[in-house]
Amino acid sequence: MPDLTTAFRQTGWVKRFGWYLCTFFLSLCSQSCTTKETPPSTDNSPSDFLYQYSIINALLAGVFDGNLTFGEVKKHGDFGVGTFNRVDGELVINQGKMYRIRSNGTVSEVSDRDSTSLAFVKFFKADSSFTIQTAGMTLDQVQKKIAAALPVNEIYAIRLKGQFSKMTTRAPAPAQKPYPTLNDHLARTQVIFNLTNTTGVAVGFLIPTYMEKVNVPGFHFHYLSDDLKSGGHVYDFTVTQITVEIDRTKGYYVELNTNADFGKVTL
Amino acid sequence: MPDLTTAFRQTGWVKRFGWYLCTFFLSLCSQSCTTKETPPSTDNSPSDFLYQYSIINALLAGVFDGNLTFGEVKKHGDFGVGTFNRVDGELVINQGKMYRIRSNGTVSEVSDRDSTSLAFVKFFKADSSFTIQTAGMTLDQVQKKIAAALPVNEIYAIRLKGQFSKMTTRAPAPAQKPYPTLNDHLARTQVIFNLTNTTGVAVGFLIPTYMEKVNVPGFHFHYLSDDLKSGGHVYDFTVTQITVEIDRTKGYYVELNTNADFGKVTL
Numbered sequence: 029m030p031d032l033t034t035a036f037r038q039t040g041w042v043k044r045f046g047w048y049l050c051t052f053f054l055s056l057c058s059q060s061c062t063t064k065e066t067p068p069s070t071d072n073s074p075s076d077f078l079y080q081y082s083i084i085n086a087l088l089a090g091v092f093d094g095n096l097t098f099g100e101v102k103k104h105g106d107f108g109v110g111t112f113n114r115v116d117g118e119l120v121i122n123q124g125k126m127y128r129i130r131s132n133g134t135v136s137e138v139s140d141r142d143s144t145s146l147a148f149v150k151f152f153k154a155d156s157s158f159t160i161q162t163a164g165m166t167l168d169q170v171q172k173k174i175a176a177a178l179p180v181n182e183i184y185a186i187r188l189k190g191q192f193s194k195m196t197t198r199a200p201a202p203a204q205k206p207y208p209t210l211n212d213h214l215a216r217t218q219v220i221f222n223l224t225n226t227t228g229v230a231v232g233f234l235i236p237t238y239m240e241k242v243n244v245p246g247f248h249f250h251y252l253s254d255d256l257k258s259g260g261h262v263y264d265f266t267v268t269q270i271t272v273e274i275d276r277t278k279g280y281y282v283e284l285n286t287n288a289d290f291g292k293v294t295l
Numbered sequence: 296m297p298d299l300t301t302a303f304r305q306t307g308w309v310k311r312f313g314w315y316l317c318t319f320f321l322s323l324c325s326q327s328c329t330t331k332e333t334p335p336s337t338d339n340s341p342s343d344f345l346y347q348y349s350i351i352n353a354l355l356a357g358v359f360d361g362n363l364t365f366g367e368v369k370k371h372g373d374f375g376v377g378t379f380n381r382v383d384g385e386l387v388i389n390q391g392k393m394y395r396i397r398s399n400g401t402v403s404e405v406s407d408r409d410s411t412s413l414a415f416v417k418f419f420k421a422d423s424s425f426t427i428q429t430a431g432m433t434l435d436q437v438q439k440k441i442a443a444a445l446p447v448n449e450i451y452a453i454r455l456k457g458q459f460s461k462m463t464t465r466a467p468a469p470a471q472k473p474y475p476t477l478n479d480h481l482a483r484t485q486v487i488f489n490l491t492n493t494t495g496v497a498v499g500f501l502i503p504t505y506m507e508k509v510n511v512p513g514f515h516f517h518y519l520s521d522d523l524k525s526g527g528h529v530y531d532f533t534v535t536q537i538t539v540e541i542d543r544t545k546g547y548y549v550e551l552n553t554n555a556d557f558g559k560v561t562l
Contacts, residue, residue: 074341074548077548077550083505085505086448179558180558181353181551181557181558181560181562182551182558183551236562237508237562238350238352238508238509238562239508239509240508241504241505241506241507242505242506242509277551278550278551279548279549279550279551280548280549281341281344281546281547281548281549282546282547282548283344283545283546284448284449284450284544284545284546290448291446291447291448291449293448295448295503295504295505
């Protein structure tokens with residue numbers, strides 16, 4: 029996971045002057061990208077908040093089942109990431125469509141009747157966007173560029189759309205009871221996918237450190253190729269050309285997992 | 296602050312069997328209290344979530360001004376605690392009425408036009424209640440009794456209403472810019488009130504440790520006497536006789552402080 033603190037520290041005096049300076053900073057990369065800025069939305073409805081079901085520490089502790097259907101999830105957002113009961117794959121939600129990437133590499137649409145043990149979603153509405161045309165930029169470099177342009181201590185939904193010369197993802201196999209911790213499960217079952225010259229979308233969030241234990245601090249992306257043939261939790265990528273869209277949230281809300289396991293673990 | 300982990304550890308096997316066992320445990324104290332149990336609500340609207348404006352770490356870091364009026368706060372709850380811009384007093388909201396306890400000991404109604412830098416509120420609807428008639432029980436003992444009866448890892452709004460033989464509270468004086476950290480400010484300005492034989496209400500929350508940095512882990516109460524002449528942030532009390540009402544939430548949501556100071560501190 030990238031060091032968010034380090035990435036944010038680079039903002040220097042930027043963070044003292046706020047959102048509108050983003051346009052200035054983004055314009056600095058005019059040789060490699062083009063910028064389009066939309067004023068921050070004044071929407072204060074739940075749709076401008078990140079919604080999440082359960083918390084990351086519950087998943088880390090082995091709470092792999094939840095009681096929320098994806099029919100309910102999509103009432104809270106048309107964009108996001110997450111997983112499934114038994115951690116049976118990686119979730120990508122984009123433009124209201126929900127997909128599962130399994131450890132065998134297959135991509136399938138998610139049924140409204142399936143359930144999740146962890147999901148982070150939002151109704152995505154970009155407040156700003158720019159393109160990166162510097163072929164060869166890595167995930168880490170893209171993240172640093174984004175973080176340097178944003179006010180710190182806030183929560184952002186981020187969509188990266190375009191071509192990637194390399195994309196490394198993973199997906200876990202479904203767990204069997206009694207469930208292990210997530211790290212033990214991933215160490216034993218996750219499958220790594222090394223994609224090349226792939227076109228698609230990486231959806232995710234930039235989360236401040238004060239949300240640790242509840243969400244994943246730093247950047248967190250899941251990928252889905254446009255041909256719906258590959259994807260997963262993003263480990264690394266190299267850009268050919270992408271558009272970056274950023275949706276600044278007003279905050280977040282957490283619905284607790286009502287599965288009995290949630291009350292049995294130390295969180 | 297009480298050690299929530301320790302308090303919860305005492306629940307032993309209780310936590311493996313959930314909410315309905317509360318009635319059994321509460322009945323164990325039949326000699327000193329009477330119990331009334333309401334099934335957990337099935338309300339999944341925002342009204343059954345804790346709402347909070349800003350986060351505790353921002354206040355700790357000296358972000359003492361916010362942009363949310365109390366006219367807005369009361370749209371999110373009729374019950375709760377918090378503070379005011381410049382930390383000018385302690386907030387008690389009960390049954391929709393909002394009061395400020397200042398460092399000079401005065402109690403006044405809060406104007407809808409005043410603003411807050413931190414508030415935790417909910418629409419209070421008790422899921423269970425019981426009375427404590429054991430004169431002499433301390434805050435710590437009351438907290439342990441409540442925690443032992445509740446499933447862990449969840450968020451509860453709690454109202455304690457009745458007579459207290461002793462009640463120790465505090466309220467801070469308003470801060471001047473440049474703002475110090477909260478602890479420095481409290482060390483210099485807070486005033487302690489030692490009340491005796493007071494009748495009133497303590498409103499507050501029980502917050503799980505995974506919300507540290509965002510809210511106050513453990514129990515957190517503010518007190519208001521029925522005669523509206525005293526109150527403040529609760530440090531300690533001794534019970535004469537009280538009713539305990541518990542409202543189990545479905546989760547929480549956080550609206551970020553839009554004051555520029557929020558982006559200037561390490562959270």
